[in-house]
Amino acid sequence: GDSVTQMEGPVTLSEEAFLTINCTYTATGYPSLFWYVQYPGEGLQLLLKATKADDKGSNKGFEATYRKETTSFHLEKGSVQVSDSAVYFCALRSDYKLSFGAGTTVTVRA
Amino acid sequence: EAGVTQFPSHSVIEKGQTVTLRCDPISGHDNLYWYRRVMGKEIKFLLHFVKESKQDESGMPNNRFLAERTGGTYSTLKVQPAELEDSGVYFCASSQGGGGYEQYFGPGTRLTVT
Numbered sequence: 001g002d003s004v005t006q007m008e009g010p011v012t013l014s015e016e017a018f019l020t021i022n023c024t025y026t027a028t029g030y031p032s033l034f035w036y037v038q039y040p041g042e043g044l045q046l047l048l049k050a051t052k053a054d055d056k057g058s059n060k061g062f063e064a065t066y067r068k069e070t071t072s073f074h075l076e077k078g079s080v081q082v083s084d085s086a087v088y089f090c091a092l093r094s095d096y097k098l099s100f101g102a103g104t105t106v107t108v109r110a
Numbered sequence: 111e112a113g114v115t116q117f118p119s120h121s122v123i124e125k126g127q128t129v130t131l132r133c134d135p136i137s138g139h140d141n142l143y144w145y146r147r148v149m150g151k152e153i154k155f156l157l158h159f160v161k162e163s164k165q166d167e168s169g170m171p172n173n174r175f176l177a178e179r180t181g182g183t184y185s186t187l188k189v190q191p192a193e194l195e196d197s198g199v200y201f202c203a204s205s206q207g208g209g210g211y212e213q214y215f216g217p218g219t220r221l222t223v224t
Contacts (some may be wrong), residue, residue: 096158
C-alpha cells in the first residue's frame with residue numbers, strides 16, 4: 001500500500017537557519033504530494049503541493065520538488081523564523097485518500 | 111466562511127466508557143473524512159463519507175468504532191467501549207468533491223483513554 005516516510009524530529013534551529021525535512025514515499029501510480037503544517041493549537045493546514053513529477057510547490061518561503069526518480073518530496077526553507085515552529089507532515093494522495101508521514105516537530109529559537 | 115469545526119477539543123475518559131466525537135464540515139462540502147493520529151505516529155485514514163453514505167471505511171480499526179452522518183451534514187464518530195490504544199488525535203476534514211479537491215481539516219479532538 002501507499003506509505004510516506006519522513007525525517008524524524010524533533011528539529012531545533014536558530015532563527016534564519018536553513019531547514020530541510022526529508023520525505024520519501026511509496027505508491028502505485030502517480031500520486032499528488034503535499035506538505036501540511038500544524039501550528040500550536042490549530043488544525044492541519046495545507047502548506048504546499050505538487051501534482052506531477054518535477055513540479056515545485058512553494059508557499060511562505062517553503063519549497064518542495066516532486067522527484068519521481070528518487071520518490072522524494074523534501075521540504076526546504078532558506079531562513080526560518082520563530083513563527084515557523086510547528087509540526088510538518090508530508091503526505092500523498094491516491095484518489096481521495098491521504099496517507100501521511102509521522103510528522104516532524106520543528107522548533108525555531110530566537 | 112466558517113472552517114471545519116470539531117467538538118470536543120479534548121476528551122478524557124476511562125477504559126470501557128463511550129465517547130462521541132462530532133465534526134461539522136464546511137457548508138456545502140459533500141465529502142467528509144475522518145483521520146486519526148495515534149501516539150505521535152502518522153495520521154491514518156479512517157473513513158470517507160459522500161453526503162450521508164459511507165464510501166470507504168477501510169481504515170476503521172474495529173467494530174468498536176461507529177461513524178454516522180445523518181442528513182449529510184455533521185458527522186459523529188462513536189467509540190464504544192473505549193480502549194487505551196484508542197488514545198490519540200482525531201481529525202475531520204471536508205472537501206467539495208472527491209479526488210483532486212483540497213481537504214480542509216479541523217483542529218482535531220484529542221482523546222485520552224485512561
